[in-house]
Amino acid sequence: MQKKQQKENNISDIMWVEKYRPKNLDQIINQKEIIKGLKNLLNKPNEIPHLLFTGAAGIGKTTTAICLAREILGDNWKRDTLELNASDERGIKMVRERVKEFASIMKISMNNQMENERPFKIIILDEADEMTSEAQTALRRIIEDSSKTTRFIFICNYLSHIIEPIQSRCVVFRFSKVPAEEVVKYLMNICKNEEIKFDEKALYKIYEHTNGDLRNSINILQAASTSGDINILKVQNAIGISGKSKIADVIKLALDSKFNESRLRLLELLYVYGVSETDFLKYANEEIYNLDIKDPSEISSIIAEYDYRLANGAHSEIQLTAFLAQLGKLGIKNNRPR
Numbered sequence: 126m127q128k129k130q131q132k133e134n135n136i137s138d139i140m141w142v143e144k145y146r147p148k149n150l151d152q153i154i155n156q157k158e159i160i161k162g163l164k165n166l167l168n169k170p171n172e173i174p175h176l177l178f179t180g181a182a183g184i185g186k187t188t189t190a191i192c193l194a195r196e197i198l199g200d201n202w203k204r205d206t207l208e209l210n211a212s213d214e215r216g217i218k219m220v221r222e223r224v225k226e227f228a229s230i231m232k233i234s235m236n237n238q239m240e241n242e243r244p245f246k247i248i249i250l251d252e253a254d255e256m257t258s259e260a261q262t263a264l265r266r267i268i269e270d271s272s273k274t275t276r277f278i279f280i281c282n283y284l285s286h287i288i289e290p291i292q293s294r295c296v297v298f299r300f301s302k303v304p305a306e307e308v309v310k311y312l313m314n315i316c317k318n319e320e321i322k323f324d325e326k327a328l329y330k331i332y333e334h335t336n337g338d339l340r341n342s343i344n345i346l347q348a349a350s351t352s353g354d355i356n357i358l359k360v361q362n363a364i365g366i367s368g369k370s371k372i373a374d375v376i377k378l379a380l381d382s383k384f385n386e387s388r389l390r391l392l393e394l395l396y397v398y399g400v401s402e403t404d405f406l407k408y409a410n411e412e413i414y415n416l417d418i419k420d421p422s423e424i425s426s427i428i429a430e431y432d433y434r435l436a437n438g439a440h441s442e443i444q445l446t447a448f449l450a451q452l453g454k455l456g457i458k459n460n461r462p463r
């Protein structure tokens with residue numbers, strides 16, 4: 126029982142995109158030529174060049190980079206891999222500091238006999254096309270300075286947004302969109318594994334909407350499955366759903382001081398249904414007037430406070446989780462009738 130609870134607290138168990146994320150290169154679908162090319166490189170790990178993965182959203186770029194790191198570095202790959210998201214980090218300064226720090230730890234461990242089997246550390250720089258060209262130019266120096274100890278895997282949606290000097294330092298792999306049959310087959314396997322009945326036409330309907338974005342396809346499948354078997358109607362609802370109807374449930378759970386449950390439902394809304402953080406608060410503000418609450422104005426001012434914090438760039442998941450905790454306190458204070 127305790128084990129089950131632990132399991133359900135884990136985001137990778139709630140989200141199918143994480144649960145079904147391939148663990149090794151052989152599990153990656155559709156990108157056959159790329160996988161073949163990467164496996165060739167793996168034959169001589171010491172000669173692996175910097176890599177640049179480009180292509181549309183949700184087709185396996187980040188997953189492939191992680192699988193590759195795992196295959197090059199073995200069980201301890203996490204220790205020797207630095208995953209940076211260029212659009213999250215505040216500018217090149219941060220990237221430079223973290224890369225420098227990482228590369229210097231590497232030098233120390235390179236001197237250690239035991240560590241010598243690992244050829245280098247890996248830096249995965251996701252969403253590199255979000256960096257300004259000045260930042261990319263600065264990055265070019267960093268690549269050169271750390272090239273003895275570090276290999277970069279750049280990931281981007283638009284190759285044209287990457288400056289030429291970085292492109293020319295990398296071997297470029299172009300990922301292609303996942304075709305209908307592959308998407309449907311993948312979704313079918315998930316349904317079988319989750320023991321959910323499905324109408325094949327409904328799975329094709331998901332493809333029509335997502336156009337080869339496997340992440341989005343899996344998320345829609347999961348959203349459609351929350352009420353049992355998958356059929357076209359449920360898929361249509363899942364596509365049209367804003368997650369709005371579920372926001373009242375999250376608020377209710379929080380007011381009843383069921384913090385863990387409300388947090389999990391919140392994460393599901395954000396990451397499976399794709400509700401944005403500000404929309405969450407906006408709809409919450411509408412929903413509180415439909416709930417049986419003595420004094421909605423108190424909640425309304427809490428919402429305003431958190432809305433302000435988000436607008437100022439505070440970390441959204443932390444803020445919304447704290448918001449739920451606040452509602453819990455309020456629920457206890459007002460001894461809300463159930």
Ligand SMILES: Nc1ncnc2c1ncn2[C@@H]1O[C@H](COP(=O)(O)OP(=O)(O)OP(=O)(O)O)[C@@H](O)[C@H]1O
Pocket residue numbers: 141142143145146147152153154155156180181182183184185186187188189281282339340343
């Ligand atoms: N080629 C693939 N093979 C197997 N699963 C995939 C593939 N592409 C995507 N997926 C699934 O979709 C999820 C998202 O994939 P991933 O993060 O690799 O996409 P991405 O190409 O990096 O997208 P983005 O450009 O939005 O970052 C994975 O967790 C996995 O479940």
Ligand SMILES: [Mg+2]
Pocket residue numbers: 186187188251280
């Ligand atoms: Mg990615």
